[in-house]
Amino acid sequence: MYRILKQIAATGIKTEAPPEADEALRVVRGRLHSGILKYFSGALTIRHVDAGSCNGCELEINSLNNPYYNLEALGIKFVASPRHADMLLVTGPVSRHMETALKRTFDATPEPRLVVALGDCGCTGGIFGESYASCGRVSSVIPVDVAVPGCPPAPFAIMQGILTAISPPNGSDGSPETSEGHLAFIPGAAPPSGAPQQ
Amino acid sequence: MKLEDFQFELEPLPGAMPVWHARVSAQQWRTACQQVRDQGGRLVALWGADNSDRGEGYAVHAALAVSPGLVAITLPLAGESFPDISDIFPPANRMQRAICDLFGVRAEGAADPRKWLRHAAWPEGVFPLRKSFDGSTVFANGADAYPFVQVRGEGVHEIPVGPVHAGTIEPGHFRFSIVGEGVLRLEERLGYKHKGIEKRFEQMDLIQGARLAGRVSGDSTVAYAWAYAMAVESVSGARPPQRALWLRALALERERVGQHLWDLGFMGSDAGLAFGLAQFSCLREDMLRTNALLFGHRYLMDVIVPGGVARDIDGGGIATIRGEIDSVGKTVTLLKDIYIEHAGLQDRFVDCGRIRSVVAGRLGLAGLAGRASGIGSDLRVQFATLPYDRLGVRMTVREGGDVAARATVRVEEIMESLRLIGILLDSLPGGEIAAPLPPAPQNALGIGWVEGWRGEVLIALETGADNRIRRLHPHDPSWQNWPLLERAVLGNIVPDFPLINKSFNLSYSGHDL
Numbered sequence: 001m002y003r004i005l006k007q008i009a010a011t012g013i014k015t016e017a018p019p020e021a022d023e024a025l026r027v028v029r030g031r032l033h034s035g036i037l038k039y040f041s042g043a044l045t046i047r048h049v050d051a052g053s054c055n056g057c058e059l060e061i062n063s064l065n066n067p068y069y070n071l072e073a074l075g076i077k078f079v080a081s082p083r084h085a086d087m088l089l090v091t092g093p094v095s096r097h098m099e100t101a102l103k104r105t106f107d108a109t110p111e112p113r114l115v116v117a118l119g120d121c122g123c124t125g126g127i128f129g130e131s132y133a134s135c136g137r138v139s140s141v142i143p144v145d146v147a148v149p150g151c152p153p154a155p156f157a158i159m160q161g162i163l164t165a166i167s168p169p170n171g172s173d174g175s176p177e178t179s180e181g182h183l184a185f186i187p188g189a190a191p192p193s194g195a196p197q198q
Numbered sequence: 199m200k201l202e203d204f205q206f207e208l209e210p211l212p213g214a215m216p217v218w219h220a221r222v223s224a225q226q227w228r229t230a231c232q233q234v235r236d237q238g239g240r241l242v243a244l245w246g247a248d249n250s251d252r253g254e255g256y257a258v259h260a261a262l263a264v265s266p267g268l269v270a271i272t273l274p275l276a277g278e279s280f281p282d283i284s285d286i287f288p289p290a291n292r293m294q295r296a297i298c299d300l301f302g303v304r305a306e307g308a309a310d311p312r313k314w315l316r317h318a319a320w321p322e323g324v325f326p327l328r329k330s331f332d333g334s335t336v337f338a339n340g341a342d343a344y345p346f347v348q349v350r351g352e353g354v355h356e357i358p359v360g361p362v363h364a365g366t367i368e369p370g371h372f373r374f375s376i377v378g379e380g381v382l383r384l385e386e387r388l389g390y391k392h393k394g395i396e397k398r399f400e401q402m403d404l405i406q407g408a409r410l411a412g413r414v415s416g417d418s419t420v421a422y423a424w425a426y427a428m429a430v431e432s433v434s435g436a437r438p439p440q441r442a443l444w445l446r447a448l449a450l451e452r453e454r455v456g457q458h459l460w461d462l463g464f465m466g467s468d469a470g471l472a473f474g475l476a477q478f479s480c481l482r483e484d485m486l487r488t489n490a491l492l493f494g495h496r497y498l499m500d501v502i503v504p505g506g507v508a509r510d511i512d513g514g515g516i517a518t519i520r521g522e523i524d525s526v527g528k529t530v531t532l533l534k535d536i537y538i539e540h541a542g543l544q545d546r547f548v549d550c551g552r553i554r555s556v557v558a559g560r561l562g563l564a565g566l567a568g569r570a571s572g573i574g575s576d577l578r579v580q581f582a583t584l585p586y587d588r589l590g591v592r593m594t595v596r597e598g599g600d601v602a603a604r605a606t607v608r609v610e611e612i613m614e615s616l617r618l619i620g621i622l623l624d625s626l627p628g629g630e631i632a633a634p635l636p637p638a639p640q641n642a643l644g645i646g647w648v649e650g651w652r653g654e655v656l657i658a659l660e661t662g663a664d665n666r667i668r669r670l671h672p673h674d675p676s677w678q679n680w681p682l683l684e685r686a687v688l689g690n691i692v693p694d695f696p697l698i699n700k701s702f703n704l705s706y707s708g709h710d711l
Contacts, residue, residue, distance in 0.1 A: 003532070003535070003536050003539070004473055004536055004540075007473075007477065007532060007533075007536065008473065011477065011480065014480055048366045049362055050362075050366075050367070050368050050369050050391075051369075052369075052390075052391045052393055052707075053368075053391075053416070053707065054413040054414065054415060054416035054707050055368055055415060055416040055417050055705065055706070055707050056413070056416030056417070056419070056497060056499070057416075058366055058367065058368065058416075059416065059417060059460075059497065060496075061366050062366050062460075062479075063479070063482075063483060063486070065479075066476070066479035066480060066482070066483050067476050067479070067480055068480065068483050078365075078366060080364035080365070092391070093393060095319075095390065095391050095392055095393050095710075096318075096319035096336075096339065096392075097317040097318070097319055097389060097390045097391070097392055098361065098369060098390050098391065099339065100339065101361050101362050101369065101390070105362055126413075127398075127409060127410050127413055128393045128394070128395070128398060129398070130334070130336075131333050131334055131393070131394045131397065131398065132319060132320055132326050132331075132333055132334065132335050132336060132337070132394055132397070133319055133320075133326070133392050133393050133394030133397070134393045134394060151413075151499065152416070152496075152497070154490075154496065
């Protein structure tokens with residue numbers, strides 16, 4: 001126990017540790033934090049779905065929870081059930097064998113819901129493209145709000161993608177919108193407990 | 199085993215690794231496999247081919263590892279069946295079923311006739327890797343029924359898990375048969391990530407294929423890229439410069455260290471020690487940032503190319519890496535002691551997910567997991583090609599076969615890889631980092647064979663005209679080990695499954711192709 005505490009003290013706080021902290025990273029963390037506070041009352045839940053990736057994007061998503069990026073400190077939690085999720089983070093081209101599972105996961109996510117497609121494969125089908133085995137880009141299967149390119153996209157880019165998804169579009173009344181055309185929700189209002197938000 | 203023991207002529211293939219090739223008859227196919235098995239060799243890979251556009255029929259190929267090296271045998275088929283070898287090599291079971299899904303050629307006499315990679319994306323009677331099949335054909339998703347083995351009895355329940363899993367992990371299906379919390383049986387179903395990679399390769403030339411090879415299994419991109427480059431250099435006669443080979447080994451060992459750090463962190467977390475994940479993931483992030491700084495990519499994708507490497511390092515880079523291996527080594531030593539002394543962690547690790555060495559040997563457990571169950575096999579030691587023949591790699595073998603043993607092997611391999619990186623930097627030759635790549639002849643066979651961090655990765659390449667790929671089969675060591683995971687969970691409880699699964703950390707994408 002003593003050794004664990006000693007190592008924790010020696011390691012220090014890695015999040016935004018100066019002088020290595022990238023100013024841009026500091027800025028995007030700040031914006032994410034205030035966006036989540038404003039539009040999600042402090043907690044954004046994300047369900048990740050691997051629809052057919054090479055696993056590179058998963059490595060970077062998992063990196064988001066390391067002490068450097070520390071996504072949980074911003075109020076972002078990865079959840080096991082789509083029924084608990086505000087956002088789906090989808091990686092890979094959608095393999096035809098994952099098409100049904102992805103659709104069911106999307107259908108099980110209560111509205112309002114956001115979808116972020118991650119990586120070149122998620123954006124365009126990537127090097128795998130469309131074929132007998134691959135549906136290609138995520139938006140050919142479910143509606144997508146934000147697509148983040150990269151192979152794989154670095155944690156910083158993923159955070160920017162999440163920030164874009166939760167931020168109001170330019171010129172709007174100030175609420176995030178989902179690509180399904182619904183107004184996402186009213187800022188500051190909490191849904192009545194137990195009742196679905198309409 | 200000596201090459202002369204085989205009853206057919208073997209032709210050596212040029213290239214970095216000791217590889218021979220022969221065309222065999224149906225009878226020689228089984229005899230050769232039995233011989234290899236009896237002499238302690240193993241089946242590395244098994245794949246099909248369609249040569250009907252050349253006036254021949256279908257063919258099956260097997261890559262067998264024997265003490266002199268790799269022997270690749272090709273069996274041209276008169277009809278649509280070939281002799282089963284799953285009784286000789288248990289890992290052949292699923293490989294044969296996959297060949298049947300993709301080519302429509304069956305293993306005669308095989309005990310398990312079920313489909314494997316095919317779910318509902320293409321119907322029965324359609325075979326995507328046949329030359330006559332247009333890869334862009336799309337079928338409506340059909341009905342998909344898979345006959346899992348049913349376990350019946352008082353109090354037996356089934357838990358179906360996946361394909362979408364609770365964490366941030368690849369998709370696959372696990373069907374547990376349980377009594378209470380105890381696992382009576384686990385059956386896997388994979389193939390959810392099948393993207394038609396082998397068919398996609400046939401649309402590419404030898405240069406384009408390198409990018410796809412590095413994305414078969416993203417966490418082993420360096421191993422795959424090197425195996426691909428080896429295969430291409432074998433057929434084209436290119437000889438990468440020495441500096442390139444040293445940099446390739448540097449990249450491969452960095453990938454090994456990075457993945458082992460990652461796995462040790464997650465194994466700690468899966469047993470409830472979040473401290474472990476926090477610490478190991480910081481080390482991992484430090485190394486990824488160094489990779490990005492020095493090689494232009496956090497995971498070193500596209501660094502290894504046919505002919506050499508795409509990025510070089512300078513004196514500053516060397517100094518950075520030296521500092522890094524020193525600090526990573528010190529921290530890993532400290533964390534190892536914390537893990538070993540942590541009673542709660544050891545209570546979870548020890549005796550969990552055990553595969554005894556006699557079972558491992560009989561069922562063909564390979565790679566990292568094999569070394570944790572007493573199977574001492576490592577290409578860097580047994581078939582050391584440049585620069586490994588200068589490094590004196592020390593193989594780590596443990597007999598326990600449990601989660602604790604697989605953790606120990608990772609720790610020891612990290613320390614060994616850090617040592618190897620130091621030697622590579624000390625002995626780094628000067629000169630060019632890439633050699634010109636002559637165009638390859640048509641219908642040439644090239645094999646690449648690399649010890650990735652999970653185990654041996656194999657790329658089998660056959661060239662077409664105009665420097666194009668006629669057929670490419672990438673083999674992931676997960677094919678050998680997935681069936682053994684079903685054995686490892688027996689006698690354990692369901693909550694231990696994530697820990698056992700992570701202790702193997704097998705590839706879904708590399709398997710499904």
